[in-house]
Amino acid sequence: MLLEKAGIPYDVYERASEVKPLESGMTLNATIAPMLRQVNLFDEFVSLSKRVSSIQVAREDRTFDFAITGGFDLAMERYGGETRLISRPVLYDLFLRQVPKERIHLNTKILNVEQDGNDVRIYCEDGSIIIGNILVGADGAHSTIHKNIYAQLKEKGALLPQDDMPLLFSTVCLVGQTRRLTPEEIPFLAEEECQFIRIVGDSKPYADDSFLDSEWGSETAEEMCDQVKNFPVIAGGNKRLTVGDLINWTPKGLISKVMLEEKVFQTWYSGRTVLMGDGNTEKQCHKCACLEAMCFSDDPCVNKAFFSECVVMACHKFNPSGGAGAGNAIHDAIVLANHIHALSLHPAADEIEHAFEACKTERIQWVEKAFATSNMTQCLVGQGIKPTILRFVMRNMLEFMKQRAAEQMFIYRPQVAFLPLDDTQALFKPAPQHSLHICIERLKDQDDQSELAQTV
Numbered sequence: 001m002l003l004e005k006a007g008i009p010y011d012v013y014e015r016a017s018e019v020k021p022l023e024s025g026m027t028l029n030a031t032i033a034p035m036l037r038q039v040n041l042f043d044e045f046v047s048l049s050k051r052v053s054s055i056q057v058a059r060e061d062r063t064f065d066f067a068i069t070g071g072f073d074l075a076m077e078r079y080g081g082e083t084r085l086i087s088r089p090v091l092y093d094l095f096l097r098q099v100p101k102e103r104i105h106l107n108t109k110i111l112n113v114e115q116d117g118n119d120v121r122i123y124c125e126d127g128s129i130i131i132g133n134i135l136v137g138a139d140g141a142h143s144t145i146h147k148n149i150y151a152q153l154k155e156k157g158a159l160l161p162q163d164d165m166p167l168l169f170s171t172v173c174l175v176g177q178t179r180r181l182t183p184e185e186i187p188f189l190a191e192e193e194c195q196f197i198r199i200v201g202d203s204k205p206y207a208d209d210s211f212l213d214s215e216w217g218s219e220t221a222e223e224m225c226d227q228v229k230n231f232p233v234i235a236g237g238n239k240r241l242t243v244g245d246l247i248n249w250t251p252k253g254l255i256s257k258v259m260l261e262e263k264v265f266q267t268w269y270s271g272r273t274v275l276m277g278d279g280n281t282e283k284q285c286h287k288c289a290c291l292e293a294m295c296f297s298d299d300p301c302v303n304k305a306f307f308s309e310c311v312v313m314a315c316h317k318f319n320p321s322g323g324a325g326a327g328n329a330i331h332d333a334i335v336l337a338n339h340i341h342a343l344s345l346h347p348a349a350d351e352i353e354h355a356f357e358a359c360k361t362e363r364i365q366w367v368e369k370a371f372a373t374s375n376m377t378q379c380l381v382g383q384g385i386k387p388t389i390l391r392f393v394m395r396n397m398l399e400f401m402k403q404r405a406a407e408q409m410f411i412y413r414p415q416v417a418f419l420p421l422d423d424t425q426a427l428f429k430p431a432p433q434h435s436l437h438i439c440i441e442r443l444k445d446q447d448d449q450s451e452l453a454q455t456v
Contacts, residue, residue: 001098002337005039006418012099013122013130015109019096025177026088027052027196027323030410032330033081034422034430038415041094048094049086050194057380057391058199062232062240065200066395069402079410080426085194113148113273117349120272134340134352135273149270160266167261167317171378174224176255178246185249187236197234200381200391221257261317264364264371268315269356271349275315276332316367323377324370331366334414335359338435341418342442362434366412373409418443 003010028049036042055068075082109125113135120135122145137145153159183190229244247255268275315332318325339355347355379387380394413430415421417439 001039001095002333002416003340004099004103005416006337006341008340010103011130011132012104013108013110013124014104014106017107019092019104019106025085026091026326027083027085028091028327028330029083030075030079030081031327031413033079034413034415034424035330035334037422037424038419039098041098044094045086045091046084048090049084051192052083052085052194052196054196056195056197057394058197058234060199060201060232062199062234065391068394072406075406075410078407078427079413080422080424081410081413085196110144113145115271115273133272133347136336137273137275145273146275149273149275150267153267153270158270163265163267167263171260172224173258173260174221174228174255175258176221176247176250178249179251181249185235185239186241187239188234189236191236195234195236198381199232199234200387201231221255224257225255262371262375264316264368268360268364269353272352274336274356274359276329276336316371318371318374324374328367328370331412331414332359332363334416335362335433335435338417338439342435342439358434358438369408 028045033042036045053069053072055072057065057067059065072083108128110122111125112123114121114123115135119131119133122130122132122135124130135145137143137149139145150159150163154164181189188195225244225247229242229247231243233241233243233246235241265275316328318328336359339359343351343355376390379390381387407428411428411431412433414433415430415436417436
């Protein structure tokens with residue numbers, strides 16, 4: 001979408017025969033509001049989503065413990081945007097409508113990647129070879145592009161040791177989404193705001209059970225459904241529902257058991273290839289039609305439902321508890337688009353790598369902060385001493401400390417340098433954005449050179 005706005009030639013290659021994201025929900029906050037205004041999608045996004053003003057933490061007996069409100073209720077005034085929940089297919093359609101259909105090539109499976117100082121080539125299953133200047137792998141950490149690039153770097157002895165270590169599963173997640181429900185079934189649905197409630201369960205057998213990677217998918221989810229079906233759901237009014245009710249309202253084909261991984265990779269690029277965007281494990285991508293290669297990626301593989309969401313990255317993989325995966329993928333796209341737009345007309349490989357390094361340098365500090373926040377949010381509903389201490393701290397935290405924490409979360413609000421800047425007034429100014437200033441300076445230089453040429 002951003003490359004389309006910039007007038008930069010591009011093509012998107014997708015291995016599925018159709019783009020069909022699973023039904024799910026996802027949260028996006030004030031950090032993407034400037035970009036949405038720049039591409040004239042902010043008002044439509046607001047109309048399609050629901051406001052989130054707090055995260056409520058409750059006990060298994062359905063009594064509320066405390067709420068995290070710092071920054072949410074005053075987010076528009078303070079940061080120029082709010083945290084909102086939107087259906088994944090709806091958001092995906094909103095973005096996809098901005099990309100001409102002829103730019104997206106479906107049913108194209110990438111088998112191999114080769115690159116040199118002149119170009120980058122992708123070899124497809126149908127025998128075709130596609131040549132370009134830059135390849136953006138937005139297809140997850142277990143994808144063809146990711147594996148090829150890491151294998152090539154390892155062969156050269158250039159892959160960092162920490163990136164060569166196997167990924168460890170940290171969480172087992174049951175994901176799915178019900179059919180459309182009514183306020184009679186879920187009274188909270190009548191509320192104008194989204195009710196974001198997390199329940200801390202008492203110790204249960206499934207809380208610390210272990211599973212094999214082979215136990216992935218909808219076929220193996222039935223046993224886990226039986227284990228969690230009695231877990232309470234706070235639905236509003238006098239309704240006393242359980243996860244079992246939600247399972248009964250959900251088509252079986254939309255329920256899966258997923259093994260989640262967490263990691264911030266240190267290797268984001270090699271040569272003319274850069275990694276970014278939302279992805280998932282290879283099996284999930286195959287099922288959910290993960291995009292093989294694109295430059296503005298909000299991948300269909302994020303499964304946020306009544307249980308949780310599943311968000312991982314090609315270069316950073318977040319625990320879903322923090323809800324930071326999709327937003328950070330969009331931040332990646334903004335910064336990368338700025339640096340690509342700032343390249344010369346026929347960039348050499350060294351210039352491209354320098355741009356990729358600048359992109360990583362700008363993004364990784366914010367990625368690592370988001371990673372830490374996601375881990376903390378996961379811990380919030382866990383068992384043991386550390387989660388108990390964390391809940392005590394959150395329950396008794398002073399309001400100004402909550403506001404300070406929110407400021408750190410929402411102060412990074414990147415903008416697209418080659419579009420009219422968003423000048424929405426906010427109490428807290430956004431953090432400095434290196435790619436914005438670099439791109440604007442180069443655009444000014446190009447304008448000056450053009451004026452000089454016309455004068456001569």
